[in-house]
Amino acid sequence: MSRKILQTSQDPNDSEAYCWTNKNLNNVESLLEIGTMGAGHATTALSEIVHEQIEVEVPRLHTAPPHLVPKIYGRHERPTTVIYMQLKGELDGDIMLAFDADEAKQIAAMMTMTPNQDEVDPALEKSAMEELGSIMICSFVSAIADFAEIQLIPTPPQLVTDTFDAIIDGFLAKQALVCDIALMFDATFRRTHSKAGGTIILFPSLELQETLLKKARKLVS
Numbered sequence: 001m002s003r004k005i006l007q008t009s010q011d012p013n014d015s016e017a018y019c020w021t022n023k024n025l026n027n028v029e030s031l032l033e034i035g036t037m038g039a040g041h042a043t044t045a046l047s048e049i050v051h052e053q054i055e056v057e058v059p060r061l062h063t064a065p066p067h068l069v070p071k072i073y074g075r076h077e078r079p080t081t082v083i084y085m086q087l088k089g090e091l092d093g094d095i096m097l098a099f100d101a102d103e104a105k106q107i108a109a110m111m112t113m114t115p116n117q118d119e120v121d122p123a124l125e126k127s128a129m130e131e132l133g134s135i136m137i138c139s140f141v142s143a144i145a146d147f148a149e150i151q152l153i154p155t156p157p158q159l160v161t162d163t164f165d166a167i168i169d170g171f172l173a174k175q176a177l178v179c180d181i182a183l184m185f186d187a188t189f190r191r192t193h194s195k196a197g198g199t200i201i202l203f204p205s206l207e208l209q210e211t212l213l214k215k216a217r218k219l220v221s
Helices: 022-050 066-073 101-111 122-148 164-178 206-220
Strands: 054-056 060-064 079-089 093-100 152-154 158-163 182-191 197-204
Touching (some): 022 060, 022 101, 022 122, 022 197, 079 122, 093 101, 093 122, 093 164, 101 122, 122 152, 122 158, 122 206, 164 197, 197 206
Antiparallel strands (some): 060 182, 079 152, 182 197
């Protein structure tokens, strides 16, 4: 896994940066450790499913006003398949695993042992991607829950295919109801012979954000 990179900005309108002030840098570095552990667990799970070496890019932590988040990812109208789950338990939040739609078809073909991705039965594709999402998301969530010493229970996975912005808007609207800053962990996975990949994005509730920050402060105190 590559060395973590952190970008910061004093300007909350800067859509290209993670909007943290300098006094928060130590906390952010500690929070990134959570993402790193979660990404490692999910990478192992994905590698076992597709029987191929999987690489994970630098886990990142985005904090920005919800309306600026689509600009950070820059996917906009790209067709995207998302498996998402709600987190219940002591604290809550939302988490999603996003793939380019074509990459999702390729992985579903591998999982169902179908030679041609265009021949995958739609019902089997849906079932395969939900299974993949459940395994990867639960691995990611388990690492976070263990680190923060809390209980997080994912709901059954749900799958949707649409443009990236159309999908993510619903999550951001929910974030905007509870706080003016969206905090998102993400980790991007790439198969050895694929140009496309998948991204896990966590949208913690305000209470979960505060719990994770409290844990981070303890680590640096």
